[in-house]
Amino acid sequence: IRLSAKGFDVHVFEKNSYPGGKLSEIQVGNYRFDAGPSLFTMPQYLEDTFTAAGLRLADYFLYVKHPTACHYFWDDGTFLPASGNLNEFAAKVEEILQVPKNRVIEYLENARFTYEKTGRIFLEKSLHKLGTWLTTETLKAIAHLPRYQITTTLHRVNEKWLEHPKLVQLFDRFATYNGSDPYQTPGIMHIIPHFEHNVGTFFPIGGMHAITQALYKAATDLGVKFHFNTQVDKIRWEGNVAKGVVTDGDFQPFDLIVSNMDVVPTYKYLLPDAPQPEKILSYPRSSSALIFYWGVKHQFSELDMHNIFFSNDYKAEFEHIFRKKTIYHDPTVYINITSRWNAGDAPEGCDNWFVMVNVPGNTGQNWDELLQQTRENVLSKLSKRLGTAIEPLIEAEATLDPRSIESKTFSYQGSLYGAGSNDMFSAFARHPNFSRKIRNLYFCGGSVHPGGGIPLCLLSARIVSDLIETP
Numbered sequence: 141i142r143l144s145a146k147g148f149d150v151h152v153f154e155k156n157s158y159p160g161g162k163l164s165e166i167q168v169g170n171y172r173f174d175a176g177p178s179l180f181t182m183p184q185y186l187e188d189t190f191t192a193a194g195l196r197l198a199d200y201f202l203y204v205k206h207p208t209a210c211h212y213f214w215d216d217g218t219f220l221p222a223s224g225n226l227n228e229f230a231a232k233v234e235e236i237l238q239v240p241k242n243r244v245i246e247y248l249e250n251a252r253f254t255y256e257k258t259g260r261i262f263l264e265k266s267l268h269k270l271g272t273w274l275t276t277e278t279l280k281a282i283a284h285l286p287r288y289q290i291t292t293t294l295h296r297v298n299e300k301w302l303e304h305p306k307l308v309q310l311f312d313r314f315a316t317y318n319g320s321d322p323y324q325t326p327g328i329m330h331i332i333p334h335f336e337h338n339v340g341t342f343f344p345i346g347g348m349h350a351i352t353q354a355l356y357k358a359a360t361d362l363g364v365k366f367h368f369n370t371q372v373d374k375i376r377w378e379g380n381v382a383k384g385v386v387t388d389g390d391f392q393p394f395d396l397i398v399s400n401m402d403v404v405p406t407y408k409y410l411l412p413d414a415p416q417p418e419k420i421l422s423y424p425r426s427s428s429a430l431i432f433y434w435g436v437k438h439q440f441s442e443l444d445m446h447n448i449f450f451s452n453d454y455k456a457e458f459e460h461i462f463r464k465k466t467i468y469h470d471p472t473v474y475i476n477i478t479s480r481w482n483a484g485d486a487p488e489g490c491d492n493w494f495v496m497v498n499v500p501g502n503t504g505q506n507w508d509e510l511l512q513q514t515r516e517n518v519l520s521k522l523s524k525r526l527g528t529a530i531e532p533l534i535e536a537e538a539t540l541d542p543r544s545i546e547s548k549t550f551s552y553q554g555s556l557y558g559a560g561s562n563d564m565f566s567a568f569a570r571h572p573n574f575s576r577k578i579r580n581l582y583f584c585g586g587s588v589h590p591g592g593g594i595p596l597c598l599l600s601a602r603i604v605s606d607l608i609e610t611p
């Protein structure tokens with residue numbers, strides 16, 4: 141969209157028969173599910189994509205602010221409905237957990253401060269260009285370095301600010317938004333809840349897949365040509381300049397190439413003869429996911445659009461994901477339901493449950509066995525907490541696991557957000573949005589700078605487009 145609006149003749153090669161990659165949808169019996177992302181934050185970056193191309197987002201896509209952030213459940217019966225309104229959320233925390241409401245408000249104010257000081261530098265610009273660093277804005281941001289808490293972990297920051305173990309767990313969970321471990325990821329990740337609690341959570345009319353449909357339609361309206369069922373097998377380069385791509389044995393010449401494929405297989409398979417940025421490519425990956433898509437013939441009034449059922453031992457859960465590379469027997473379970481807000485996603489009186497557990501990337505584990513065990517553990521946890529046997533209510537079912545995420549999208553190990561963010565230098569461990577060795581070769585998408593998730597993927601496209609001069 142951005143390059144087409146700049147005047148380039150843009151061709152998209154997609155190995156699948158549909159656009160969207162992870163942001164796609166599936167139909168299971170009478171139920172529709174968004175296949176991957178379920179949480180829509182920072183819509184301004186989508187607005188910005190359309191505006192940059194002289195289009196009006198509202199002509200393609202409508203969304204509304206969802207009044208509730210998330211419903212949180214603990215096995216001991218504690219229930220915390222987190223409002224999308226900051227004051228109401230903080231008041232609920234005070235009522236249920238007896239943590240003074242100002243503690244939450246100040247925490248989120250600090251998250252806003254960090255975002256406002258660092259967001260434009262670390263998320264909206266290339267970190268690998270001198271121009272990013274030589275500005276007064278950057279110098280001002282650096283002056284506040286101690287406040288960003290980069291030398292401690294998110295968990296320690298949360299323990300210090302929020303005191304109550306349940307509130308600490310609630311805010312530790314935001315580490316999973318970029319596939320990291322709160323007990324390892326740096327404290328600056330306290331910025332993440334800013335998106336959800338200060339700005340809000342949004343719901344696209346038509347479901348998350350409407351984002352893909354809007355982007356696809358806008359691109360075709362601008363003249364972008366899509367080649368589906370067409371895998372890029374090689375990026376050809378000569379004398380340190382990218383020359384084109386090879387698909388189905390045919391060479392197709394292009395002046396510029398932007399790879400939106402995960403950067404690890406891009407180098408491994410498409411650029412095997414190019415100098416390999418070994419350190420970046422061997423950096424540990426972010427977590428993956430196991431998803432059960434369940435058509436449930438009942439509606440539970442206590443469930444909202446986003447629901448979390450917490451593990452009783454969060455530390456053990458993350459140790460299993462990141463160190464033991466397996467799934468803890470009592471995992472935190474996320475349920476996303478869209479059917480009550482998007483008519484047609486489920487039959488009358490039924491709900492479409494997208495049930496997700498964070499898991500390690502695919503390194504050859506016995507996924508069939510893990511899937512079966514986790515299914516039983518999740519069913520048992522949910523049945524106990526909701527006071528109703530869930531299995532007899534499931535009338536449609538499909539699953540997604542790290543193997544299928546990897547085969548469907550070529551994401552290395554099936555990781556959701558590319559490189560992991562478990563140490564203080566992780567922002568610099570992501571591949572830049574351009575190649576240092578091959579001229580006219582660029583990179584965007586969730587595996588490179590600034591990171592995974594829809595908002596950051598949109599920003600990666602903006603950075604690439606800013607790096608490329610108008611023809």
Ligand SMILES: Cc1cc2nc3c(=O)[nH]c(=O)nc-3n(C[C@H](O)[C@H](O)[C@H](O)COP(=O)(O)OP(=O)(O)OC[C@H]3O[C@@H](n4cnc5c(N)ncnc54)[C@H](O)[C@@H]3O)c2cc1C
Pocket residue numbers: 153154155156159160161162163175176177178179180181370371372373400401402429431545548549550551556557584585586587592593594595597
């Ligand atoms: C289960 C799950 C839940 C998530 N939840 C959220 C969420 O709630 N909110 C959020 O913001 N983000 C979420 N994410 C992350 C988000 O989906 C990703 O960060 C983002 O969609 C990645 O987009 P991308 O374009 O970088 O990669 P992809 O979506 O993986 O797209 C890459 C595309 O390239 C194609 N491709 C790859 N190699 C080739 C080749 N050689 N030739 C041709 N085509 C090729 C693939 O087929 C694919 O279509 C989630 C992801 C998953 C899987």
